[in-house]
Amino acid sequence: MKRLFGALSALAVLAATSAHAETLKLVEVITSPERTEVLQGLVDEFEAANPGTEVEIVSLPWGQAFEKFATMVAGGDIPDVVEMPDRWAGIYKDRLVDLNDKIAGWEHGSTLTQKTIDMGRQTDGKTVRMIPYGFYLRALFYNKKLLEEAGVEGPPRTMEEFMAASKAVSELDGKYGYCLRGGPGGLNGWIMMAATMNGDNTFFDENGKSTLNQPGSVEGIQFLIDLYQNGYAPKDAVSWGFNEIVAGFYSGTCAFLDQDPDALIAVAKRMDAEDFAVVPMPVGPGGKAFPTIGFAGWAMFDTTKDEDLSWKLIAHLSDPEANKTWAKRVGVIPIHEGAEQDPHFKTEQFAGWFETLNGEQYIPTVMPTYLEQFGYFADSIALETSQEALLGQLSAQEVADQWAEFLTEEYGRWKEAQ
Amino acid sequence: MVEPYLYLSPAVIVIALVMLVPLAIGISYAFQAVNLLRPFQTGWVGFENFQALWSDRKFWLALTNTFWWTLGSIIFQFFLGLGLALLLNTRFYGKRLVQALVFLPWAVPTFLSALTWAWLFNPTIGPLPHWLAALGILSEPFNILGDPNLAMWGPITANVWFGIPFFAITLLAALQSIPGELYEAAEIDGASTWQKFTKITLPFLAPMIAITVMLRTIWIANFADLIFVMTGGGPANSTQILSTYIFTTAFRKLDFGYASAIAVALLGLLLIYAAVLLVLRRKLVKI
Numbered sequence: 001m002k003r004l005f006g007a008l009s010a011l012a013v014l015a016a017t018s019a020h021a022e023t024l025k026l027v028e029v030i031t032s033p034e035r036t037e038v039l040q041g042l043v044d045e046f047e048a049a050n051p052g053t054e055v056e057i058v059s060l061p062w063g064q065a066f067e068k069f070a071t072m073v074a075g076g077d078i079p080d081v082v083e084m085p086d087r088w089a090g091i092y093k094d095r096l097v098d099l100n101d102k103i104a105g106w107e108h109g110s111t112l113t114q115k116t117i118d119m120g121r122q123t124d125g126k127t128v129r130m131i132p133y134g135f136y137l138r139a140l141f142y143n144k145k146l147l148e149e150a151g152v153e154g155p156p157r158t159m160e161e162f163m164a165a166s167k168a169v170s171e172l173d174g175k176y177g178y179c180l181r182g183g184p185g186g187l188n189g190w191i192m193m194a195a196t197m198n199g200d201n202t203f204f205d206e207n208g209k210s211t212l213n214q215p216g217s218v219e220g221i222q223f224l225i226d227l228y229q230n231g232y233a234p235k236d237a238v239s240w241g242f243n244e245i246v247a248g249f250y251s252g253t254c255a256f257l258d259q260d261p262d263a264l265i266a267v268a269k270r271m272d273a274e275d276f277a278v279v280p281m282p283v284g285p286g287g288k289a290f291p292t293i294g295f296a297g298w299a300m301f302d303t304t305k306d307e308d309l310s311w312k313l314i315a316h317l318s319d320p321e322a323n324k325t326w327a328k329r330v331g332v333i334p335i336h337e338g339a340e341q342d343p344h345f346k347t348e349q350f351a352g353w354f355e356t357l358n359g360e361q362y363i364p365t366v367m368p369t370y371l372e373q374f375g376y377f378a379d380s381i382a383l384e385t386s387q388e389a390l391l392g393q394l395s396a397q398e399v400a401d402q403w404a405e406f407l408t409e410e411y412g413r414w415k416e417a418q
Numbered sequence: 419m420v421e422p423y424l425y426l427s428p429a430v431i432v433i434a435l436v437m438l439v440p441l442a443i444g445i446s447y448a449f450q451a452v453n454l455l456r457p458f459q460t461g462w463v464g465f466e467n468f469q470a471l472w473s474d475r476k477f478w479l480a481l482t483n484t485f486w487w488t489l490g491s492i493i494f495q496f497f498l499g500l501g502l503a504l505l506l507n508t509r510f511y512g513k514r515l516v517q518a519l520v521f522l523p524w525a526v527p528t529f530l531s532a533l534t535w536a537w538l539f540n541p542t543i544g545p546l547p548h549w550l551a552a553l554g555i556l557s558e559p560f561n562i563l564g565d566p567n568l569a570m571w572g573p574i575t576a577n578v579w580f581g582i583p584f585f586a587i588t589l590l591a592a593l594q595s596i597p598g599e600l601y602e603a604a605e606i607d608g609a610s611t612w613q614k615f616t617k618i619t620l621p622f623l624a625p626m627i628a629i630t631v632m633l634r635t636i637w638i639a640n641f642a643d644l645i646f647v648m649t650g651g652g653p654a655n656s657t658q659i660l661s662t663y664i665f666t667t668a669f670r671k672l673d674f675g676y677a678s679a680i681a682v683a684l685l686g687l688l689l690i691y692a693a694v695l696l697v698l699r700r701k702l703v704k705i
Binding site for chain 1: 454540541542543559560562563564565566569649650651653654655662666669670671672
């Protein structure tokens with residue numbers, strides 16, 4: 001009976017759609033050939049389960065994705081479903097469909113972790129604008145061999161130990177302590193260090209003033225400047241981006257790397273599993289660490305021609321099995337409860353992230369991506385001024401003041417709009 | 419007299435539509451507030467953008483950098499290109515192979531060559547820093563792209579590599595159009611190689627040199643790809659040129675009004691430069 005019903009409904013769908021095949025446009029923005037392949041696989045399953053539906057995948061390379069996507073939307077070429085990075089959600093929030101009810105009525109909705117729902121609601125705290133597909137959480141990779149050579153016992157657990165270990169490794173010829181990310185994408189490191197030394201990760205005080213230029217935060221910024229200026233990081237690390245820091249780590253140039261699980265893919269390919277491991281970020285004077293957490297998720301625009309079908313696609317991409325596949329191949333922490341029981345996530349390399357998630361002294365920091373100009377702040381202002389600071393053209397206090405001023409003003413604007 | 423213009427009219431109309439109209443619109447943006455993040459605060463603002471430009475430290479920094487980037491690139495491109503053209507104008511064994519190799523950089527997409535050069539300068543993977551250190555040019559093998567005082571040489575090197583073929587091709591064509599009898603006559607009169615070069619080759623090349631140098635200068639000053647991929651304007655703005663600054667202002671800050679103001683300033687400067695060069699050319703070429 002069930003089969004008959006299935007066949008009948010499939011026929012009905014075929015009949016309904018044979019006249020005009022439904023086409024959904026899916027834009028992915030953080031791309032690599034491997035990722036696109038995984039996504040294509042998931043989409044193929046979806047197409048097979050929904051005959052008559054075609055999903056067109058548009059891949060924008062991450063380097064130019066922001067401007068390309070902004071131009072696409074401004075030009076009216078708006079996709080149905082989009083891979084939405086956290087920091088863009090603020091810009092597009094008014095155009096994204098509220099997914100609250102849809103998740104409530106979804107069979108897998110109840111196993112989504114609370115963090116997933118919270119992050120999906122980050123734009124206003126109430127409306128789920130996207131279902132995150134996984135998390136990028138910072139943890140500390142360390143090179144066991146280098147530490148041993150430098151006579152350091154075990155990975156650092158506090159900032160002091162971190163500085164001391166970096167110093168010890170840097171005394172080796174041609175080796176450095178820290179793979180510092182001074183170039184694109186470096187902001188997370190600065191924010192994390194500032195929060196850890198300040199013992200607090202709220203970005204704004206009750207008056208709406210940025211906390212980034214409080215004395216503790218300035219100390220954190222100074223910490224990174226010291227690392228660089230004392231020669232505990234390679235000289236050209238001032239312009240290092242993701243590829244360079246990861247290459248710096250797996251080539252054995254520097255002993256520490258703070259990164260998300262996605263770096264594990266590249267590192268594991270080139271280093272023996274017994275030569276490195278991952279631990280949580282070192283804690284500051286207050287006994288706490290504030291690793292940044294980032295994410296991207298699936299969202300749909302309200303201009304979609306077929307809201308149900310678009311939702312079906314999002315639900316398919318987010319179901320526990322698909323998500324586990326995605327998380328393994330893309331290098332993110334999965335979104336459904338119980339995923340950490342999978343053997344893939346039970347290794348010494350993955351331990352650092354789950355330890356961070358479960359440890360009380362580790363408090364994930366969400367960047368204030370709801371601010372409209374956050375992307376500009378992260379990619380231009382912070383990038384340029386932090387490089388000036390590393391090179392000694394600006395002091396830690398000056399950088400902190402500039403950032404605080406910009407963020408305070410942006411926050412004021414955001415609050416006004418609420 | 420009207421007839422030829424009638425025949426030309428379709429072309430003129432098309433050119434006006436696809437070139438002049440966007441140009442006018444682009445220039446008009448410079449006098450407006452056009453910021454994608456503040457879509458409701460648009461309108462005419464007069465010279466406000468230009469006033470902001472005048473007191474913008476980054477603009478002047480980018481202008482200075484544009485000057486050095488353009489000058490450094492054009493000088494090396496021109497002299498190396500001229501040398502290559504002179505070499506390729508002679509006969510030697512394996513010339514065809516050399517010729518093909520010389521023009522190869524021209525065929526490589528800039529994005530790819532920028533990435534390749536960026537990695538060549540990276541001491542972890544690339545050989546260049548180690549060679550430079552072995553030659554005693556660098557004190558130790560480090561990435562010059564990370565040193566604010568040296569970073570500009572990275573994109574310039576890539577640009578020289580990329581741009582030599584242009585000069586080689588154009589100058590070679592000009593060289594081959596010089597009548598051989600002139601050299602034969604000069605030889606009979608007992609002219610030295612240097613005299614032949616300065617009295618025959620250079621005067622014949624001069625018009626071509628003036629035009630190609632002008633074209634390339636404008637092109638290089640506007641050419642952001644290499645810098646954008648290799649350094650992104652960094653570290654600390656030390657390789658930020660006007661066109662990368664326009665790009666970040668327009669597509670990171672999403673402020674198209676201000677970006678247009680910078681672009682108009684750059685356009686003005688290049689127009690002045692072109693005018694000067696054209697006057698010089700007229701003086702040089704006395705035919």
